[in-house]
Amino acid sequence: MGEFFAVFGRDDFLNQLLVHVELSVVALLIGVAIAMPIALATFRSPFWAAVAINTGNIGRAVPSLAILALVFPLLGFGFTPSLVALTLLAIPPILINASTGLSQVNPQVIDAARGMGLSNGQILRGIQLPIAAPVIFAGIRTSAVQVVASATLATFVGGGGLGDLIVLGLQRNDPAVLVGGSLTIAVLAIITELTFGLLERTFTPKGLLVARKRRGK
Amino acid sequence: MIEFRHVSKTYLGSSQPVVNDLSFEVLEGEICVLVGPSGCGKTTSMRMVNRLIEPSEGEILINGEPNTEMSGTRLRRGIGYAIQQIGLFPHRTIADNIATVPQLLEWDKDRITARVDELLELVGLDPDQYRDRYPAELSGGQQQRVGVARALAADPPIMLMDEPFGAVDPINRHRLQDEFLRIQGEIKKTIVFVTHDIDEAIKMGDKIAILKEGGILAQYDTPENILAAPNSEFVSSFVGADRVLKMLSLLRVSDAELDPPNGNGDLPRLRERMTLRDALSELIGSGVERGVVVSDTEDGVRGTLSIETIRRLSSRAEAGQRGE
Amino acid sequence: MGGPPLVALQELGPRLFDWGWVSNNLTDEIIPALQGHIFLSFVSVAIALLISLPTGIFVSRYRKAYPPVTFVTGLLFSIPSLAAFALLVSVPGIGLGWQPVVIALVAYSLLVLIRNVVAGIDSVPEETKDAARGMGLTPRQILFKVELPLALPIIVAGVRIATVTIIGIATIGAYVGGGGLGDLIFTGISRNFPTRVIVGAVLATLLAVLADLLLLWVERLLRPWARARRA
Numbered sequence: 208m209g210e211f212f213a214v215f216g217r218d219d220f221l222n223q224l225l226v227h228v229e230l231s232v233v234a235l236l237i238g239v240a241i242a243m244p245i246a247l248a249t250f251r252s253p254f255w256a257a258v259a260i261n262t263g264n265i266g267r268a269v270p271s272l273a274i275l276a277l278v279f280p281l282l283g284f285g286f287t288p289s290l291v292a293l294t295l296l297a298i299p300p301i302l303i304n305a306s307t308g309l310s311q312v313n314p315q316v317i318d319a320a321r322g323m324g325l326s327n328g329q330i331l332r333g334i335q336l337p338i339a340a341p342v343i344f345a346g347i348r349t350s351a352v353q354v355v356a357s358a359t360l361a362t363f364v365g366g367g368g369l370g371d372l373i374v375l376g377l378q379r380n381d382p383a384v385l386v387g388g389s390l391t392i393a394v395l396a397i398i399t400e401l402t403f404g405l406l407e408r409t410f411t412p413k414g415l416l417v418a419r420k421r422r423g424k
Numbered sequence: 425m426i427e428f429r430h431v432s433k434t435y436l437g438s439s440q441p442v443v444n445d446l447s448f449e450v451l452e453g454e455i456c457v458l459v460g461p462s463g464c465g466k467t468t469s470m471r472m473v474n475r476l477i478e479p480s481e482g483e484i485l486i487n488g489e490p491n492t493e494m495s496g497t498r499l500r501r502g503i504g505y506a507i508q509q510i511g512l513f514p515h516r517t518i519a520d521n522i523a524t525v526p527q528l529l530e531w532d533k534d535r536i537t538a539r540v541d542e543l544l545e546l547v548g549l550d551p552d553q554y555r556d557r558y559p560a561e562l563s564g565g566q567q568q569r570v571g572v573a574r575a576l577a578a579d580p581p582i583m584l585m586d587e588p589f590g591a592v593d594p595i596n597r598h599r600l601q602d603e604f605l606r607i608q609g610e611i612k613k614t615i616v617f618v619t620h621d622i623d624e625a626i627k628m629g630d631k632i633a634i635l636k637e638g639g640i641l642a643q644y645d646t647p648e649n650i651l652a653a654p655n656s657e658f659v660s661s662f663v664g665a666d667r668v669l670k671m672l673s674l675l676r677v678s679d680a681e682l683d684p685p686n687g688n689g690d691l692p693r694l695r696e697r698m699t700l701r702d703a704l705s706e707l708i709g710s711g712v713e714r715g716v717v718v719s720d721t722e723d724g725v726r727g728t729l730s731i732e733t734i735r736r737l738s739s740r741a742e743a744g745q746r747g748e
Numbered sequence: 749m750g751g752p753p754l755v756a757l758q759e760l761g762p763r764l765f766d767w768g769w770v771s772n773n774l775t776d777e778i779i780p781a782l783q784g785h786i787f788l789s790f791v792s793v794a795i796a797l798l799i800s801l802p803t804g805i806f807v808s809r810y811r812k813a814y815p816p817v818t819f820v821t822g823l824l825f826s827i828p829s830l831a832a833f834a835l836l837v838s839v840p841g842i843g844l845g846w847q848p849v850v851i852a853l854v855a856y857s858l859l860v861l862i863r864n865v866v867a868g869i870d871s872v873p874e875e876t877k878d879a880a881r882g883m884g885l886t887p888r889q890i891l892f893k894v895e896l897p898l899a900l901p902i903i904v905a906g907v908r909i910a911t912v913t914i915i916g917i918a919t920i921g922a923y924v925g926g927g928g929l930g931d932l933i934f935t936g937i938s939r940n941f942p943t944r945v946i947v948g949a950v951l952a953t954l955l956a957v958l959a960d961l962l963l964l965w966v967e968r969l970l971r972p973w974a975r976a977r978r979a
Contacts, residue, residue, distance in 0.1 A: 268960040270916030273949040276933045280942035319511025322476055322584070323525050323574075324501030337515050356828035360920065363937060373834045377924070382838045389831030396826045412515035418560030 215387060220372065224391065226286070227368035230358045231399075234290055235351050238297025243343075246305030247331075259306045266299035271357040279364045289358075289366025296357050297350045304346025308339035341411040348403035355399045359392055369395070425614045426450040426473060426582065431482035433468055433639070442468050443639035446482070450631070452581075453612040457629035459619050461662070465639030466618045470584050473616055474503045486582065501525055504575035504583035504613070508590040510567050512559040518544075518570055519555040525578040543573040546607060565596040572604065576611075586618045601627060622663055626651070626670060634659055648674055668738050673701040677717055680737055682727030691716045696726065700734055707731050766943040777932070782951055785928035788846060789915045789955075792853035796861055796910060799854065804865025805891065814866065821859035829856070829917045833924045849921030856917065857910035864906025868899030901970040908963035915956040919948075929955070 249255035275292040282288035312335050320330050336343075362370030369392045376385025408416075426449070433443040443465040450456040458466040471477040473484055475496040484491045491499055512521050519540045526536045541551040547569040559567055568589060575583055589600045601624065608615070619625055625632050626647045634642040634650065636658055643655045651671040654660035660667065678696045694703045694715040707715050707729075714730040770778070807814050827835075829852065836848035872895050880890045896903075922930025929952040936944030 265957055265960070268912045268916075268956045269953050270919050270949075270956055272916070272919040272930065272933060273952045273956075276937070276945045276949040279937060280945055313511070313514075315507065315509040315511040316513060317511075318476075319505065319507055319571075320513070320524075322471075322474060322500060322505035322507070324497050324499070324503075324528060325524075326497045329528075334513060334515075352826070359828045359830045363934070370830055373830050377834055377837065385834050385838055389827070389835045392831045393827040396828055397823075400826060414513075414515040414517070414558040414560065417558045418514055421560050 231355045234293035237294045242298045242301035250309040263299040263303035284365030289361035297354050300349040301346045305343045308342030312338045344407035425452040427485040431479045448644045454630040455615040456631045457617045457625040459625040460635035463637045464635035470618050474500045504580045506571050506575040506585045506588040508587040510571040522574045547573045565592050583615045673699045675700045685725045796854045796857040800861035804862045808866045808869040824855040825859045844925035846926045849926035853914045861906050868902035872898045904967045912960050919952050
C-alpha cells in the first residue's frame, strides 16, 4: 500500500501531471480561439453553417489515436506535435455547438431586436451570444473532457503527460505506478467535467434557467 | 406624417411584386390599419416604414423627409415596434426588456427606471410584481402587454404594430384592444397597425387601407366610409356580408334620434352607450318594435328608440357616404 | 519539453509513404488488422447493446433507478481509455489480449446507449401508448410493437455515437494486445516506419467515418417525418 502512495511523491509524477495539464489547457484555448471565429463567421449563412457543422461532425468521428499518429510522420515526436494533434481534436465539439447554438436563437427575438434599432454588433453581443452561451459552453466542456482524456495518448508520440506513467507501469509490470497514473487521469477527467459543468451553469443567463425550469414542469 | 409614395417591392428571382405602387398618407395621431388576405403585402409594407425591408421603387416619407435620410438603426430607435410573437428577450428581465431602447439612447438610469414603472402601470401590470420577472414566467397576454410597453418605452411619435394581439385567445384580445385604445386616447401616437381581421381593423382604425393580393391598394378610407360605400366587389366581400350590421356597431344609441317617452314601462331597456347593433339585437330578441333608452349616469329615461329609426339611420348613413 | 525539430520536407516524400510496403503486406498484415478491428468493434457494440436495451427499458419504467445507473455508467465513461485498459490488465485473470479491450469498450458505451434507450422510450407520445392500451395490447406487446419501434431513431443515434467511439478507442486497445489497426500504428511508431502508421491511422479514420455516415443514413431513414412521407 505504501508503495502505491509513494507514486504521488515521485518527481516524474508531478512533472508529467503538469505537462498533461499544460497540454490540455493550451490545446483547449487554441481550439476555442480557432473554433469560435469560424462559428461566428459562418452561422448567419445556412450554407456555410452547414459546412462548418458537417465538418465538425466528421471531425468528431476521427479516432484520437489516429490524429496523434498522423501528426508523427509530419512533425515528429515531442510536445509540439502532441499539442497540434490535441488542438485538432478540441475543435469539432466547440465548432458544432457554437454554430448550432448561434443559429438556433429564436428568429422572432432577433427580428424584434432589429426592429427596435439594435445594430448587428449589439444583437450579437447582447442577444445571440448570451442566449447561445449555455450550448457553447456545453461544447467547450465536451471538448475539454475529450482533450484531457486524449492527452493520455500523447505519450505515444513523445509528448509526455500522465500516459507516460501508465506505459511505464505496463512495461515494468509495476502495478502501483499503473494504478496511480490511471487513477490520477480519471480524477483529472472528472474534475474537468465538474468544473466546466459549473462554468456552463455560471454563464447561463438567469432568464434561461427560469425558462428551462418552467418547461420541465 | 407617414407618406407612402408609389412604393413597390419585388423580390429577386420573382416576377410578381409583393407590394405594388402603394400610395397613401397616415395623418399624425391616427391609427392606420393595413388589412387584407395573406399575400397582400401588408406586413411587408409596414416593415418598409422602418426599413427592415427596403422598397424596390418609390419612397416613404416621415414628416416630409425620406426615411433614408438617416441610418436604418437610428431610424428604428425612433419608431416603436411590436410584433405578433412579441420576441421578448428571454435572458433579460421584464424591466430590462422595456428599457432596451432608452438604454440605447443613453437616458440616465433614474429616468429609465421611472419610465419602466410608468409603462408597466400603463399596460396594467403592477411594477413591483413584474419588474424583475423573466418572460418565461409570464402568460401570453402579459407578455403581449410587455411587448407594447417595450415599443412605447422611448416615447416614439410613430409605432408599427404587426398583429400585436394575435398570439392571445379572443377574450384577452378584446381586452387588450380596448386597453390599447384607451392608452391611445391619452397619448395619441401615429400608428401603422397590421391585421388580417377586418373586425379588428374596424374597431382599431381611424383609417383603414385594404390591400389586395399582389400588394395593391383596394380602398383607403375611414371605417364608416368603407362599410357604407365599398368601392369594389373585392372590398365588399372582404368586409363581409354583414356590412350594414358592422356599420351599426360604429354608432351608439346616443347618436340616434329618440322619440319622447310615454310611460312604456315593460319595454326592454337600452343603455345610451350601447352600440346600435347591440340595441337592434336586443329589440329583435325581445320581439318588440321599440325600447326605452336610459342614461348611464343618472337615473331617468331619455326617450325611446324604434327599430324603424335604426333602419332609417343605416340607410341614411349609407346614402350620405355615397353622396360625399 | 521541445522535441526533435520538424522533419525536413525533402525527406518526407519517399520516406513518408512506401506503396511497395503496402502492396507487399496487404494480405498478411493490413487486411487481418482491419478485420480484427471490425470484429472487435462489432462484438463490443453487440454486447453493449445486449446489456443496454434491457437495462434502459427497466430504467425507463423505474425512474428511481435512473440517477444511480447514470452515475455508475458516467463514472465508467470518465476513466480515460488507456488508464482503463491498464487497470483491467492488472486484474488477475484478465491480463493482456482482447479481453480487457472488449470489457472496457463495452463499459464506455453503456452511458450513451442506456441514455438514448431511455430518451427514445420517453419520446413515444403518451396518446399513442394510450391508444394501444385501449385496443387491448398487453404491456409486452406495447413494448415490442409500439414503444421500441418508435424509439428506434433515438436509439440508433446512440448506437452511432457508441460505434464511432468504440472504433476509435479500439485503436488504443492494440497496446494491451487487443490487435486491430492500432497494431499498425504502434509498431510503426516504435520502428519509426511512417508508412505503417499512416496506413493504420487512415484506415481507422475511414472506418470510423464510414460507420458514422452509414448509421446517420439509417437514423434518417427511421425518422418519423421520413416514415410519414413513405406512408
